[in-house]
Amino acid sequence: MTNVRRVTYSWPMTADARPRSRRDRPAKAPLSEEVIVDAALAILRAEDLKAVTLQRVAIALDTGPASLYVYIKGGRDELRQAMYDRVLSTVTLEPPNADRWREQALALLERLLAAFEAHPGIAAISLANPASTRPALLIAENLLAMLLAGGITRQDAALATDTLLLLTSARAIETDVWRSQDDGHDDQPDIEQHLHDTYTSLPAAEFPHFTELAEELIGPDTAARFQFSIDTFLDGLAARAKRD
């Protein structure tokens, strides 16, 4: 059989006119939800959630946005939920130990916070719907188990699980936004210095405490603020358990 495909061209062909065979390019990885979420998370880690658009994810996969709908039927929102679940599934869990339930709970929430902070903007998704996917429920179950092991009432433990996860998400969202505001505006010194100046130059008649406590208000960093929030809440929870 002669090689009928061997032809000569009298003119250089444009890229558009030449039929592109698979051999011309590295084989394209087939699409799948996993591959799509991978691409989305890569963009997320490099930039932030705002940059993760269907068009950009599609371009990263060398296709068009319409192609994504085969695997992500729910469109953008479903993609975001899938990204969120992937991030949550990296948080390591720990069997509850009655003697160190407080440290365990705090450590779990700190790991969750760290996972959020490694993925700019992802925390905002957590408030977008009640936890009902497996990775979110596994974290909640683990936290709930720790509180129950610590002797907290059933009803208190249930409500506390809700509050603690809410607080962690909120703190992460706050951090994300502060960070995204910091970028781009290189002219401003840093955001903390700016806030300190704002507070101290407030009219003292209307803002006696803000002007006086500017240091206390701004000093502690995110980690310290987070730990205070959780610790104080757990103090209250323990006090309730003793009171009953």
Next chain:
Amino acid sequence: MTNVRRVTYSWPMTADARPRSRRDRPAKAPLSEEVIVDAALAILRAEDLKAVTLQRVAIALDTGPASLYVYIKGGRDELRQAMYDRVLSTVTLEPPNADRWREQALALLERLLAAFEAHPGIAAISLANPASTRPALLIAENLLAMLLAGGITRQDAALATDTLLLLTSARAIETDVWRSQDDGHDDQPDIEQHLHDTYTSLPAAEFPHFTELAEELIGPDTAARFQFSIDTFLDGLAARAKRD
């Protein structure tokens, strides 16, 4: 002086050709930041934050989006901040009373939560930047004053103010989103029933507590969850004050 303007037309003029005088239409209210924010809040109350686009606000004011930039130099984000400030300025404050600081703080936060809930989506703006506008600072100052009146340490009061406001915003955002998910999907019963079913039908081996405590996890409504969060945190705060 004869009335030179009195003319007759031999042909009916098209709407485009006829010079439109002010008399032809009700006088158009002049633009201003106040008028723009009014229009934006009207759309917000009737629908939600997603519906408040510059194009829609402009149409409501019988103009184009470019016209808004005269008064809202910062574009969409500045408009959102202005809306947020207007909502916060409706929250009534109260001089601190050392004997009832806990009730006062809870009541203040409940009024803030109510203001958020009356304006779907507005709470999301609160996390978008550190409080530095007057209405936000006045609420924070008032809360801080209550905590200090209650004998809380300076540093604890500062951190607690931060946490309490964060918790209130987070709870409001959560409510907003639950509510917006409820709309449109009339086929689903209600969201609580659906969650209850989800929890009870989880594999008991992996989720022993979630399956058993479904009632406790879902039962309490938003108001009850909010009160628990704040109360428990204040318990912890009071316990810290006594301990020192």
Next chain:
DNA sequence: ACCTGAACACCGTTCAAGT
């Protein structure tokens, strides 16, 4: 200084058509 129409570069989603 105020206002505007038109354009620009995006966005999520749908759909008819191809394989």
Next chain:
DNA sequence: ACCTGAACACCGTTCAAGT
């Protein structure tokens, strides 16, 4: 069933031009 190009109806923002 999978993939695609093209279009649709939006979005925020900019800009030259008018008053």
